[in-house]
Amino acid sequence: GEQVEQRPPHLSVREGDSAVIICTYTDPNSYYFFWYKQEPGAGLQLLMKVFSSTEINEGQGFTVLLNKKDKQLSLNLTAAHPGDSAVYFCAVPDTNAYKVIFGKGTHLHVLP
């Protein structure tokens, strides 16, 4: 089945700097991908859903890039601010089962 590796586990950046979180997956047939954001004490909220047909996906203050050749998905925060401090998870549906495989998460800390 699908396997997902996420890195780095922890990331600290200064306000205004960029931050990059990377996930790699194993199933070349995967065609949907998700990024979730978890703020302290809360559940996971969907940040973006990405289709395999779109390699560059723009959000508010971030970009998600999909590299199908390398089976890699990245979340790029262009100018991080303290409100971006959270745990971020990538997720990939297992095409062989009715379940979603999550990365282990990245704790992002944006310093003022």
Added chain:
Amino acid sequence: EAAVTQSPRNKVAVTGGKVTLSCNQTNNHNNMYWYRQDTGHGLRLIHYSYGAGSTEKGDIPDGYKASRPSQENFSLILELATPSQTSVYFCASGDRGDTEVFFGKGTRLTVV
């Protein structure tokens, strides 16, 4: 807005006791999931369900049972709680594997 409600939000249990965590969704989703979240492990799937009456083992089912008596409700049962089951538990619902998974706010369980 899709809604997943977990109860209780916090629970302290004694070792060897029985614990039931409840989850209710109003999304009319077929699939429901129970995850636990621990530092260093991210989200790990315990049990999931395709619909009323079905339960499937996830990646770490040992020590847990699940029950899906209806489309809306999915329970996680710890028959004999152990301190190693101290964690934050999340319930989620979703439709097909390629649609968003909606999370509850989590239940913090402490087994003493």
